[in-house]
Amino acid sequence: MNSESESIINMLTLLNLIHSVFGEGADAVGLDFLSHVFWDKYLEFEESREAYDKVMNILERVIRIPMHQYARYFERYTQLSATRSTSELVPLEQYKQFVEESTHEGQETTLPAKSDEEIEVEVRGRIHQLSLEIYTKTQTETNNRWIYEAEIKRPYFHVKPLDEHQLDNWRKYLDFEQIENDPTRIQFLFERCLVACALYEEFWERYTTWLISKTLYDDAKIAFLRATTRFLPQDQPLVRLSLAIFEEQFGDIDSARKRYKDILQYVPNHLETIWRFAQFERRQNPSDPSVAENILLSQLNADNLDKPTKAFLTVQRANLVCYTQKNISKAREIYIENSKEFSNVKYFWLNYFNFEYIHYDSCIESLNIALDLLHNTADLPSETFQGIHTRHLDFILERGVDVSSYFQSKSFMRQPTKSMDANKKRVSLEENPQPSKQTRINASTIPNSQINPNPHNPIYPSSSFTHYSSTTNPWPTQPGYSQNMMMVQPPYPYQYQYQYQYSTSGYPNP
Numbered sequence: 001m002n003s004e005s006e007s008i009i010n011m012l013t014l015l016n017l018i019h020s021v022f023g024e025g026a027d028a029v030g031l032d033f034l035s036h037v038f039w040d041k042y043l044e045f046e047e048s049r050e051a052y053d054k055v056m057n058i059l060e061r062v063i064r065i066p067m068h069q070y071a072r073y074f075e076r077y078t079q080l081s082a083t084r085s086t087s088e089l090v091p092l093e094q095y096k097q098f099v100e101e102s103t104h105e106g107q108e109t110t111l112p113a114k115s116d117e118e119i120e121v122e123v124r125g126r127i128h129q130l131s132l133e134i135y136t137k138t139q140t141e142t143n144n145r146w147i148y149e150a151e152i153k154r155p156y157f158h159v160k161p162l163d164e165h166q167l168d169n170w171r172k173y174l175d176f177e178q179i180e181n182d183p184t185r186i187q188f189l190f191e192r193c194l195v196a197c198a199l200y201e202e203f204w205e206r207y208t209t210w211l212i213s214k215t216l217y218d219d220a221k222i223a224f225l226r227a228t229t230r231f232l233p234q235d236q237p238l239v240r241l242s243l244a245i246f247e248e249q250f251g252d253i254d255s256a257r258k259r260y261k262d263i264l265q266y267v268p269n270h271l272e273t274i275w276r277f278a279q280f281e282r283r284q285n286p287s288d289p290s291v292a293e294n295i296l297l298s299q300l301n302a303d304n305l306d307k308p309t310k311a312f313l314t315v316q317r318a319n320l321v322c323y324t325q326k327n328i329s330k331a332r333e334i335y336i337e338n339s340k341e342f343s344n345v346k347y348f349w350l351n352y353f354n355f356e357y358i359h360y361d362s363c364i365e366s367l368n369i370a371l372d373l374l375h376n377t378a379d380l381p382s383e384t385f386q387g388i389h390t391r392h393l394d395f396i397l398e399r400g401v402d403v404s405s406y407f408q409s410k411s412f413m414r415q416p417t418k419s420m421d422a423n424k425k426r427v428s429l430e431e432n433p434q435p436s437k438q439t440r441i442n443a444s445t446i447p448n449s450q451i452n453p454n455p456h457n458p459i460y461p462s463s464s465f466t467h468y469s470s471t472t473n474p475w476p477t478q479p480g481y482s483q484n485m486m487m488v489q490p491p492y493p494y495q496y497q498y499q500y501q502y503s504t505s506g507y508p509n510p
Helices: 005-028 036-048 054-060 068-083 091-103 116-149 163-179 184-197 200-215 217-231 238-249 253-266 273-284 289-301 307-324 330-337 346-358 366-374 384-399 406-412 418-431
Strands: none
Touching: 005 036, 036 054, 036 068, 054 068, 068 116, 091 116, 091 366, 116 163, 163 184, 163 200, 184 200, 200 217, 200 238, 217 238, 238 273, 238 307, 253 273, 273 289, 273 307, 289 307, 307 330, 307 346, 330 346, 330 366, 346 366, 346 384, 384 406
């Protein structure tokens, strides 16, 4: 082989390599709103080789993309299309259709048959009209996206947190694309978003959920690994929890179990992880339900748990015992034994009564025991106390076999308790308050309207636990746990209806 042949082969190899790079670039950034810089380089390369057929193909693709300089590319497309044969401008089947329509149009009249030149002119006019429709559609799509594109101030990655306005703009932009329902554009926008928002677990969670919904499991696994190994710190567990469920779904049980243990190592006492880990072991050990219970017991024995956290875990343990082990008596003992320790935890008492209402037919006397404990042991705000009694009166009328206990239960509502006396004192002070005390609110009380009269529906607490640590506040208000975590489980079969609402607070402050 002579040197000239080698030179030609090397040149062809280089051209193929350049075309391959441009093709990958088009797939990677071609849909970006500011991708005109890339497309200009691509067109410049093909024009330098006078490969106008390839230039035409590129413009055919570009004029359909909503982008910042869409009109400029349509103008170039119009100019170049005027120099190309009409058969090159549209697919062959469409070209034949245009020719046939142009040929037979007007033949019902006495006009002479059209010449080839006249048919060519009409076909070109039809193609131009089709191009105008494409232009109009692209213009509309560009204007629709400009609303969100104009608000993007930092499209690149940075360790500094984004302001809430920027985060909200990305959320709305993703909402818009998902409503438009073009999977290619949706995935492309997610990838753009995760450049600027790589440190925010809510966007990774949303992206992986969308990928799984489209059965793009390989892409979802890659996204999970990118999030958990490169960007999200160990103290942000939500995506890792989703990855554990993803691995369990595809049979990688050991990896899923390791995920839960790793999270608890870095974020001790993380309630959602504890609860999910217990349910994971329940699913993996259906013949030995004590495995799941032991996970909850090990956490309950920890020294640094506050009372609301322990109350939540205690209720979940009772639910496991009742609905998985089918041991109603043991579950009832758990509630009774802990009634004194959690005397002022509303969540505990609401779930205790809901438990007794569900199992009312099997042991009627146990409900009376719960009422006695409520009146003699509980230290709840008066409105909560009376709300539970109101709910109980409704239950007697709906499910009771007789109404003999109705007035006795009603009289309990009129008897003062320790917490009711304290509330009365506060009310008497607030009748003639100092100006600085007029806006004081008892945050632990709830109106009676929030007490669910239906014992078979879940009970939700007034607020939720934080994700990353326990607090001394009975019902912390930090973002994180959804209210649906704080619910009473339905009767067996043990099916959960939780829908977590993840935190959108963004990257934690340094």
